[in-house]
Amino acid sequence: MNIEGKVWKFGDNIDTDVIIPARFLNVSDKGELVKNCFTDLRPDFSKGVSQGDIIVGGNNFGCGSSREHAPLAIKESGIAAIVAKSFARIFYRNAFNIGLPILECREAVDPVKENDQIYLDLSTGEIVNRGSGERFSAKPIPDFMMQIIQAGGLVEYVRTQSINSSKSEVS
Amino acid sequence: MGMTITEKILAAHAEMDNVRPGDFLQAQVDMALANDITAPLAIQVFDEIGREQLFDREKVALVPDHFVPNKDIPSAEQAKLMREFARKYDVKNYFEVGEMGIEHVILPEKGLVIPGDLVIGADSHTCTYGALGAFASGVGSTDLGVIMATGKIWLKVPPTIKVWFESELLPWVGGKDLILYLLGELGVEGANYRSIEFTGPVIQKLSMDSRFTMANMAVEGGAKNGIFEADEITKAYVTERSSRQPQYWKSDPDADYEREITIDVGQIQPQVAFPHSPDNVRPVSEATDIRPDQVFIGSCTNGRMEDLQQAAEVLKGRAVARGLRLIVIPGSPDIYKKAIREGIIETFLEAGATIGPPSCGPCLGGHLGILAEGEKCVSTSNRNFIGRMGHPESEVYLVNPVVAAASAVLGRIGLPDEM
Known part of the structure; x- marks a missing residue:
């Protein structure tokens, strides 16, 4: 399974409250979740994100609550995959369970910049930065x-x- | 090689003699839990799987505690969906308004979790029940929907970090300070995918309520579960609440720990976690210039009887600082009633506090005390992420109930000695 897309870059400890704040959890409607995804941290996200984009994050991505609305909001926004240095445990489970591919790779994250085009091979864990040509290997799933x-x-x-x-x- | 308590509970629930960190297993679940935020998605999953019945109607608990009594129409719709599901499938442990309290307060209180159990909840603070010597871990809604249908969950056996607490506690220091201090040492990712075993002479003397507080925040270090060895204190708590037969597991002397940490509690002052991370801790003496607009005493971390008793002792005969809002939320109806009988509720009201209905309240920014732009809240809850209790420009400082009460009187963060 291969994915190629434009990068949205995030930092360390992106918690589920900033992915989707609890004040928007009074509904499970996917459209509503998408509208409010990352609203406090990156108000430009929900309007700017395109189908097939990829999130690249730092350490402990998805920490905090168990709300599945967080990976769901990201997936429904059109994000095709997440690459991060590490993921918080519950987020990791939830992402797999709902079919949002995620890859853990410490080395790939810092060299990748916002708007870079990157390629992921989920079965081998290969990550390629199309702009710089750099290649990285993610932890195998x-x-x-x-x-x-x-x-x-x-x-x-x-x-x-x-x-x-x-x-x-x-x- | 011996096994830890966590490994033993997992092995027993997977009908295996021996498990090692890194093993995948299918475990039988003793109690599956969801709330009004996570249940609606879990119910969708259950419906998709298409089973006609729950795996066991007595082993599912549904607690509408986050936005109930409902704050708006959409949250009322979600609660209604959950209520109708509970009726349709005859869920034994559904708690309607009036009997409802915070999930992680009422499940132990009602004897629904006992030592040796394996509990999975669609709520990250499910790890609270580790205080009882149970394996308890939070998951998302899909996992929970699958468990409601099958009674089983796949788990990877976590490595264990053993934390040994020794020496004597300083005044005004409790379970909350021990866990905040540990989070400061570990960092918010320091226990990711791991189990934390709380042990040592300090732990042996700790009350059940303090243990619940500590196990509750294990997830703030990323842990899969936090666990205490059940002892006489646990037995006394459980015996009066449940007729089921508990399993008292102990870690073997030669159990394998990934890491062992010793903490001299004599060095620990009451702790304050500064915005915007629970591991951003400092001693209270370095926080005395923080002037809160609101103080919140409650939540699944510190909404139990001992917490209210300690706060009331500080507030007795005193008044909340002018212009400051003190919100107190008892964790369950039983705690609320006991607090009325003991005169604690009157103490709070006389001091100028307001009392909210048993629920999660403002902890997760749902309702009953949302913060405006630029406001600060000193809170006994568990998270202080950006926007956690309201506006993204608001701030949350996490403390124990004594510091919360003293800060409400002082109008700034401080200790009872300073009042």
């Missing part, structure tokens, strides 16, 4: 997580699992 991605998210994964287990009961 654990096999177990790849199965969830290949299934298309946790819900699909569970559906396939239960179909398989009921088949084995029959046989």
Whole structure:
């Protein structure tokens, strides 16, 4: 699975309150979440973001609350993937579970600038900065997580699992 | 090689004899929890999976505590969706307004979590139940929806950081200060993907309420869970609340820890976490020029009986500084009733505080005390991110209940000795 897109650059410890502040969590409507994504930190984000853009962040991306509205707001904004030095645990799970690809790569983040064009190969973890030609290797996605991605998210994964287990009961 | 408490609980719930950090496993869940923000998305997921029943109607808890009693029409719609789901699937532990309190206060209080349990909640502060010697961790709505359908979750066994607290506590120092101090040492990412085991002679003497406060904020260091070994104090708490049989796990002497930290608590003053990060801590003596517009005492971190008792002791016979707003929110109806019986609520009211209904209140900027541009709040809650309690230009300072109460009287951050 390959992704190429324009970079939105963020710093360290981007918490779920700045991704989507709780005052907008009185709805689960995706359109509303998109409108308010990063509103306090980068009011230009929701209007400026295009389908297929990529977020590049620093350490501990997505720290704070468990609100799945945070990765959902990002995904529904059109962001195709997130690359960060590291991700907070719950955000990491949530992103995989809803099918938002994320890559952890310490080295790639600092050299990449806002509006750079970058290329990601999710299966190998390769990251290429199209402008500078620099190449980086992200931490490989654990096999177990790849199965969830290949299934298309946790819900699909569970559906396939239960179909398989009921088949084995029959046989 | 021996195992830690966390490893033992995970192994027991995956029907395995032995697990190591890094192992993936499928664990059986004893209690699955969601609130009025996270449940609506989890319900969508449950519906997509298409099961006719919950995996176990007694092992799901739904608590509408974030925006309830509802603050506006959209939040009322979300609460309604959750309420109707609870009715349709006959959820045993659904708490309607009147019996509802903060999820992480009422679940232990009602005996719904006991030592040895594996609890997963669609709320990051689910880690609170580690205080009981349970494995408890926060997840998002998709995970929770899947658990409601299957009763199972995939987990990766975390490495454990052991934190040993020794020496004697200084005056006005409590569980909140210990965890804030530790966060200052670890940083907000220092325990990411890890388990924190709280131990040592100081911990053995700590009350259950203080332990809840500490386990609650393990997630502020990124931890998957925070855990305490259950002891006589835990037993006394649990026995009067639940008839289920607890499992008391201990870490083996040769258990493998990724890191061991020793903290001499005799060096720790009451702590203040400055904006905009819970690890941005300083001793209270370096915060005395901060003048809050509002003080909030409550939340899943410090909305329990001991917290209210300590704050009331400071406020008794005193008045809140002129122009300052003190908001107190008891964590549950039972705490509220007990506080009335003990005269604590009257003390708060006489001092000039206002009392909010048991709920998360202003902690996450939902309602009941939102901050305007430029305002400062001294709060007993757990997060002080940008815009957490209101306007993006407002500020939150995290403290223990004694410092919060004293600051409300002084009109600036300070200790009871200074009043």
